[in-house]
Amino acid sequence: MVTANNVNPTGFAVAAYRSTVASLAADGSLVINIPGDPLIGEITFVPGSDLTNADITIQRFTADQPPADVGDLPSGVTVAGFIQITVSTGGTNHEVTIALTIPEADAGDPDKAVLIKWDGAGDEWTPHGRIALTLDGGVYSGTGTAPCCSFYAVAFDEGDPTVTLDAPDGELSGTVQLTATADDNLGVQRVEFWAGDTMLGEDTSEPWSLDVDTTALANGDHTFRAVAYDHVDNTAESSQDVTVQNDETTGPDGTDGKDGAPGDGDGGFNFGVLLLVLIVLAVIGFAGYYFYKQQGQK
Numbered sequence: 001m002v003t004a005n006n007v008n009p010t011g012f013a014v015a016a017y018r019s020t021v022a023s024l025a026a027d028g029s030l031v032i033n034i035p036g037d038p039l040i041g042e043i044t045f046v047p048g049s050d051l052t053n054a055d056i057t058i059q060r061f062t063a064d065q066p067p068a069d070v071g072d073l074p075s076g077v078t079v080a081g082f083i084q085i086t087v088s089t090g091g092t093n094h095e096v097t098i099a100l101t102i103p104e105a106d107a108g109d110p111d112k113a114v115l116i117k118w119d120g121a122g123d124e125w126t127p128h129g130r131i132a133l134t135l136d137g138g139v140y141s142g143t144g145t146a147p148c149c150s151f152y153a154v155a156f157d158e159g160d161p162t163v164t165l166d167a168p169d170g171e172l173s174g175t176v177q178l179t180a181t182a183d184d185n186l187g188v189q190r191v192e193f194w195a196g197d198t199m200l201g202e203d204t205s206e207p208w209s210l211d212v213d214t215t216a217l218a219n220g221d222h223t224f225r226a227v228a229y230d231h232v233d234n235t236a237e238s239s240q241d242v243t244v245q246n247d248e249t250t251g252p253d254g255t256d257g258k259d260g261a262p263g264d265g266d267g268g269f270n271f272g273v274l275l276l277v278l279i280v281l282a283v284i285g286f287a288g289y290y291f292y293k294q295q296g297q298k
């Protein structure tokens with residue numbers, strides 16, 4: 001049984017406060033409707049949240065008057081508004097989905113919307129659910145999801161990341177490690193590593209690196225690239241020209257190309273073909289002997 005003893009939004013119009021309704025959805029979600037507010041339509045605590053006898057407080061702040069208990073927003077971020085959610089009991093492992101409405105005039109780049117949460121322990125804003133916005137009648141609507149509970153900002157991240165690729169110098173052979181340093185106003189989400197137009201792989205956590213088997217690349221000049229993404233797919237790229245030079249006799253399977261084993265791919269002697277030839281010769285020989293015997297009995 002989940003109850004919200006005291007759903008208590010503050011900072012809203014009195015009419016909105018009095019008409020606030022908390023209800024339990026069929027899937028176990030606790031849905032708190034906030035009609036009439038220009039930013040928040042409803043806040044949903046996902047199933048599994050322990051809200052027994054909890055006092056839930058919701059407060060909204062405008063972009064012009066942010067809450068005092070948070071740090072400055074990183075550069076490159078614009079905000080449509082702030083929300084504070086506190087829960088008196090039940091631990092901190094809740095997750096909330098916030099349904100939003102944002103007047104077009106108050107929105108940043110609609111493709112760059114993300115719900116960010118104030119991490120007091122880390123003293124930083126951290127990005128969480130990206131917000132897919134739909135424009136209708138001059139108002140964007142969408143939802144963002146994040147772990148509960150703290151201060152949240154409905155943000156537009158228009159700050160690009162930075163990245164620097166570091167590949168080994170000189171002629172490269174065998175397996176080499178590509179590394180990258182990357183940074184972003186809200187955090188780097190992943191770094192992809194490419195050779196020209198071919199993606200070699202990606203790393204989703206620091207330190208950003210990838211081991212590359214250069215024998216899979218043709219000998220000669222290549223351009224390695226590192227592409228960093230933030231949480232709303234802003235990108236940055238860094239490249240480095242390299243020369244790959246592996247031993248020409250090196251077989252595709254990494255052998256020395258000289259042992260002649262079947263399947264080695266190095267053009268060595270093929271015992272499989274020899275065995276097939278011997279079988280065919282044996283069949284012809286037996287057939288000839290059988291024919292000779294048949295002729296001899298006539």
Ligand SMILES: [Ca+2]
Nearest residue numbers: 157159185230
């Ligand atoms: Ca960014």
